[in-house]
Amino acid sequence: MLRSSQPLTGPNRKRCREDEMLLGTVLEEGERGFIIDTRSAQAAKQARMTGGGTEPKSSYPQWRRLHRPLERGRPLQESFIKLVEACNDTSINMDRWLSRLESCRWLSHAALSTACLAAQCMDSGPQGAKDPSPAGHPQLPFTPVIPPRGVPQAGHPFHLRCAHSAYSHARLKQEAPLFLLFLDCVWQLSRQFPFSLEFSEHLLLTLFDNAYASAYGTFLCNNEKERCLCKVKESTHSLWAWLNQPGEKKKYLNPLYSHNTLVIWPSVEPQSIQLWQGLFFRWIRSSQHLDEAWAEIQRLVEGN
Template sequence: LRRGRPLQESFIKLVEACNDPSLSMDRWLGRLESSRWLSHVKAALSTACLAAQCMDREESHVLVHGAEGTDTTLLVTALAQVILDPSCRTLEGFQGLLEREWIQSGHPFHLRCARSASSHARLKQEAPLFLLFLDCVWQLSRQFPFSLEFGEHLLLTLFDNAYASAYGTFLCNSEKERSLCKVKESTHSLWAWLNQPEEKHKFLNPLYSHNALVIWPSVEPQSIQLWQGLFLRWIRPSQYLDEAWEEIQRLVKEN
């Protein structure tokens, strides 16, 4: 799995292509392919599936370790758990997964998410590993629309807060730094906010039905799609999608 500069450059190329309205369809598809972002998504899902397969079908223990254990390692282990464990596909369980596998395990959010892809700055240690994870989870939610208790709105909210947040959940690079900076004492938790009843319902998937089975995603090229809700949200209005989502919620409540 690629990380660091190659992944960040891929992200930048994709964002630049998505924000260029002058491109013809052929040129836009060419830019999309040359960014190689969807290849990174496929590679991440494939690796997570390999780890999950070893545990589920071969009943083997799996050791996953990248260079430092705080980037691609967390990406693979977290994705494998979403694939294998239905509790990680609930809103509460997914929050616990992020807290355990990304925050407490030391993913350096401050270094990796220092600036957005739209920034002209090119920081050496910046890399969208967490975004890649969220994109992979979105792919799972698209392929298994009834199996995740939360919807796209949660994933978008997590992305936004990883890069710029009024909460302290994604601050600093490690638990040690958060302790030294007294983050928990001086900031509010993102989880506390989104778990408020008046907010929580916005993040739930009205089509959710508990699925105790392992969810094996397809990683064929035709199955991996661009996350339009994120990458095209500033140039493609979401009004009709939002209205359709509200109608689905209304119909589910009535039935």
């Protein structure tokens, strides 16, 4: 991922020479790249009238813009709520369960978001997210390491997006499980490539828990300015500092991880996207046997 931003071309079609130079230095002569715009073409056109816009083709000759609109805001929150309600209803039969799973459309969101994950940031406010990715080289930015610590610093408004869980009766306008959807996409990758990610599912679950309720200040406020004004760093402890302690870090590592320099190509076919049972069934199904199995795997790996 190179950048996540919206050109402020406006109705007068202004240009940004610095951005043109930035993208111009990425590709060699003869190479082509894609700019993924997670808004619809109509939404991008409307944004131009209020000062936003898109990259002019003539100013970015080596880049092709693709519109891949993603759901955000209220529709995504409603999808999350419907999924949680279906998962917690243990009285329904198989046909009813499959019907409710399909109607909530969460797996559709996960499939589309996983397809865009290598080249876009899930949320950058109402203007959408836009990220160039060199054509033919969609290298995943987090293959060997934990999910980026820079998500809060990059401006994801955790206070607005994660104000309540799916169990709350409140329906806030700005609330949306975008960070959860990002974690779900990472889990889909970890399931398809169990040897390629250094961290385990346990880390993803921990990040989800702390995004909604945490003893740490990592996910407080909506942006870096608010965190500075609230003196978050001075008044709270960092979740990352805790996770990076040698004794704690070991708990979140994937015992099957093997360094791989090759590009991984995730499948987003309907048959490839699965429900994240470790998260959505965690309150109705014990993970004891699975935890014991992973502990045994780690013991065997360390023994070798």
